[in-house]
Amino acid sequence: MQVALVTGASRGIGRATSKLLAHRGFRVLALARTKDDLNSLAAEKSGILPTVLDLTDPEQIDEILDPLLEEHGPVSLLVNNAGYGMRGAIEDSPMAEVRRLFEVNLFSLLHLTQKVLPGMRRARQGVIVNVSSVAGLASTPFGGIYSASKFALEAASDALRLEARPFGIHVVLVEPGPVTTNFTTAAAEVSDPILNRRESAYHRYYKKLQETVSWVHDKSVSAEVVAGTILQASQSPRPKARYRVHKLLFYVPPFLRRFFPSWVLDRILAGRLGLSGQ
Numbered sequence: 001m002q003v004a005l006v007t008g009a010s011r012g013i014g015r016a017t018s019k020l021l022a023h024r025g026f027r028v029l030a031l032a033r034t035k036d037d038l039n040s041l042a043a044e045k046s047g048i049l050p051t052v053l054d055l056t057d058p059e060q061i062d063e064i065l066d067p068l069l070e071e072h073g074p075v076s077l078l079v080n081n082a083g084y085g086m087r088g089a090i091e092d093s094p095m096a097e098v099r100r101l102f103e104v105n106l107f108s109l110l111h112l113t114q115k116v117l118p119g120m121r122r123a124r125q126g127v128i129v130n131v132s133s134v135a136g137l138a139s140t141p142f143g144g145i146y147s148a149s150k151f152a153l154e155a156a157s158d159a160l161r162l163e164a165r166p167f168g169i170h171v172v173l174v175e176p177g178p179v180t181t182n183f184t185t186a187a188a189e190v191s192d193p194i195l196n197r198r199e200s201a202y203h204r205y206y207k208k209l210q211e212t213v214s215w216v217h218d219k220s221v222s223a224e225v226v227a228g229t230i231l232q233a234s235q236s237p238r239p240k241a242r243y244r245v246h247k248l249l250f251y252v253p254p255f256l257r258r259f260f261p262s263w264v265l266d267r268i269l270a271g272r273l274g275l276s277g278q
């Protein structure tokens with residue numbers, strides 16, 4: 001039986017992916033912090049083994065992953081999915097929160113990758129799916145910290161894809177636009193204290209930001225659609241480097257960033273958020 005390791009399995013994309021993989025016959029090692037959600041997932045579908053793990057704690061990753069992989073490895077599919085968003089101006093973002101976000105969205109993911117690679121190399125096969133975002137392709141005002149974590153993930157994945165190639169291991173980026181999950185609520189928990197600070201120099205722009213966030217999230221796809229793409233990417237004998245999963249509109253900012261001078265996208269985003277220059 002093939003073994004998949006899925007992070008962020010308690011909710012949203014990770015939960016939908018775990019169910020789909022179990023349905024396709026994988027044994028799924030499902031990781032997250034919330035025990036009750038993991039247990040309900042395991043109760044819903046057989047073949048899912050829940051493991052409680054906080055990805056902000058590198059020592060916990062070693063303590064929990066090493067015996068888990070010893071017992072159930074080698075893993076043939078790693079879905080690096082856990083992550084969360086944060087909004088607010090760079091100036092307003094507390095450094096402890098910035099570090100915590102990078103710990104979950106980037107460092108833990110590299111750590112897990114290092115854990116599964118030796119087994120994949122020995123088996124001379126494996127797939128690593130890194131869940132990025134359209135925010136990893138174009139950065140927008142007050143989303144800079146989250147985008148920075150996803151841009152970094154894109155860069156690491158591009159290098160890893162070639163490093164892993166001689167060993168028969170595929171590395172794939174899945175890049176969703178807005179998805180109907182708990183993402184917005186989780187982001188609000190971190191961001192509301194920043195966005196609600198009346199003394200912030202950016203406070204008047206944050207209202208426009210909130211309107212834009214709602215407007216964007218009206219154009220969401222479901223977690224099941226993203227899970228389907230993750231499955232498709234993991235089963236392909238020659239997977240693409242990148243899979244975009246979103247409505248047509250979200251092709252626009254990365255396209256403008258890539259093929260036009262920076263001022264073009266800057267002007268559109270500044271107009272939308274009322275950030276005109278002096």
Ligand SMILES: NC(=O)c1ccc[n+]([C@@H]2O[C@H](COP(=O)([O-])OP(=O)(O)OC[C@H]3O[C@@H](n4cnc5c(N)ncnc54)[C@H](OP(=O)(O)O)[C@@H]3O)[C@@H](O)[C@H]2O)c1
Nearest residue numbers: 008010011012013033034055082083133178179181182183
């Ligand atoms: N939803 C979107 O609009 C969207 C768009 C583009 C990309 N994405 C990406 O998709 C991925 C999944 O997000 P989602 O939309 O499914 O959001 P979600 O419903 O909030 O799920 C996030 C998952 O990450 C886990 N997680 C968060 N912090 C963790 C920590 N410290 N340790 C262990 N697990 C942790 C959560 O589990 P616990 O809280 O139980 O630990 C949860 O299972 C993320 O990487 C996100 O950046 C989402």
